Amino acid sequence: MEAMDVDHRSKHDEKVKEAGVGGGDNRDTGQIIVTSCAWNGQPKKTVSFVAERPVGTGSFGVVFQAKCLETNETVAIKKVLQDRRYKNRELQIMRMLDHPNVVSLKHCFFSTTEKDELFLNLVMEYVPETVYRIEKYYSRMNQRIPLLYVKLYTYQICRSLAYIHGAIGVCHRDIKPQNLLVNPHTHQLKLCDFGSAKALVKGEPNISYICSRYYRAPELIFGATDYTFSIDMWSAGCVLAELLLGQPLFPGESAVEQLSEIVKILGTPTREEVKCMNPNYTEFKFPQMKARPWHKIFHKRVPAEAIDLVSRLLQYSPNLRPSALETCVHPFFDELRDPHTTLPNGHALPPLFNFKPEELKAAPPEIVQKLIPEHIRKQFPHFNPYLAQIA
Numbered sequence: 001m002e003a004m005d006v007d008h009r010s011k012h013d014e015k016v017k018e019a020g021v022g023g024g025d026n027r028d029t030g031q032i033i034v035t036s037c038a039w040n041g042q043p044k045k046t047v048s049f050v051a052e053r054p055v056g057t058g059s060f061g062v063v064f065q066a067k068c069l070e071t072n073e074t075v076a077i078k079k080v081l082q083d084r085r086y087k088n089r090e091l092q093i094m095r096m097l098d099h100p101n102v103v104s105l106k107h108c109f110f111s112t113t114e115k116d117e118l119f120l121n122l123v124m125e126y127v128p129e130t131v132y133r134i135e136k137y138y139s140r141m142n143q144r145i146p147l148l149y150v151k152l153y154t155y156q157i158c159r160s161l162a163y164i165h166g167a168i169g170v171c172h173r174d175i176k177p178q179n180l181l182v183n184p185h186t187h188q189l190k191l192c193d194f195g196s197a198k199a200l201v202k203g204e205p206n207i208s209y210i211c212s213r214y215y216r217a218p219e220l221i222f223g224a225t226d227y228t229f230s231i232d233m234w235s236a237g238c239v240l241a242e243l244l245l246g247q248p249l250f251p252g253e254s255a256v257e258q259l260s261e262i263v264k265i266l267g268t269p270t271r272e273e274v275k276c277m278n279p280n281y282t283e284f285k286f287p288q289m290k291a292r293p294w295h296k297i298f299h300k301r302v303p304a305e306a307i308d309l310v311s312r313l314l315q316y317s318p319n320l321r322p323s324a325l326e327t328c329v330h331p332f333f334d335e336l337r338d339p340h341t342t343l344p345n346g347h348a349l350p351p352l353f354n355f356k357p358e359e360l361k362a363a364p365p366e367i368v369q370k371l372i373p374e375h376i377r378k379q380f381p382h383f384n385p386y387l388a389q390i391a
Contacts (some may be wrong), residue, residue, distance in 0.1 A: 009357055035048075150244060230323075249297075
């Protein structure tokens with residue numbers, strides 16, 4: 001197999017020391033990939049990666065935990081079959097991303113097999129855990145995830161979405177626990193897997209069959225093609241509800257079942273709500289069901305602020321769901337803005353308020369006022385022009 005620098009799309013002399021790379025399975029483990037790149041901001045040089053173990057698989061291909069032999073740094077390499085006729089949208093989007101709550105792209109290269117299949121390899125920072133595995137851990141222990149972690153994870157999900165929606169103009173379209181990476185020591189969360197992501201352009205249609213089933217917004221089930229960033233906010237609401245419940249809120253095994261699960265809780269959508277989801281949908285025939293009160297869905301120990309946020313995110317009408325930045329200032333997250341709040345082990349919270357100007361460029365002053373806690377404003381009076389206006 002040969003490795004090619006992705007920026008040039010031309011073959012180099014670097015050779016992989018072990019052959020036999022397939023579409024993504026254990027045959028790749030132990031293989032050494034040699035390529036040339038500008039690594040960690042240094043001048044271009046030869047870099048070698050050894051694939052250690054697969055950490056994720058899907059229809060796209062495989063993700064490996066790998067090690068850079070020159071620096072001993074652990075990375076994740078996502079290997080996807082590339083259609084030679086098209087540019088890779090995921091790569092184009094990942095090159096634009098730079099945020100503490102979004103996984104970072106370190107390098108990328110193409111590789112070929114003996115069958116002349118072309119693979120794109122995305123070399124990313126390695127983050128060891130996912131929200132999905134953390135959920136499973138607490139489920140096995142027959143415990144609920146500590147509420148502070150629920151707040152931390154949900155806030156960081158919304159902050160990552162505020163960035164990709166507002167600063168980049170990209171909708172992720174596959175928010176789910178498996179795509180939320182977590183550092184188990186700091187509890188910093190990073191959004192990953194931009195394989196379904198797309199820049200949304202007004203008037204330009206999009207496919208409706210995206211997003212993993214339990215987290216699909218109802219307008220997608222209704223076949224909408226002109227949806228907005230609010231599909232990600234629905235998914236974020238589903239993740240929040242799942243963290244609070246310890247299990248998925250809408251566990252349907254098909255589109256019909258999925259909609260049925262939603263109707264059981266939200267009640268039958270009105271004609272106006274159906275119109276908001278998809279104006280072209282006319283075949284509206286549902287049994288009439290009343291909405292269940294949200295407080296009956298959750299355990300009595302779940303705070304009212306958490307239930308209120310779930311109820312705002314999980315609304316039929318996409319335009320009524322709060323934006324990601326509006327969600328970040330919800331009272332459910334007030335504890336995170338308290339300067340005395342720490343992790344259960346006494347360590348500091350991960351960075352939550354290191355906003356860049358592009359994150360806040362479209363935010364109204366009252367949102368920014370709530371978003372940046374007073375102790376941060378005092379500590380960093382010239383943090384960015386928005387803080388300077390408030391101080």
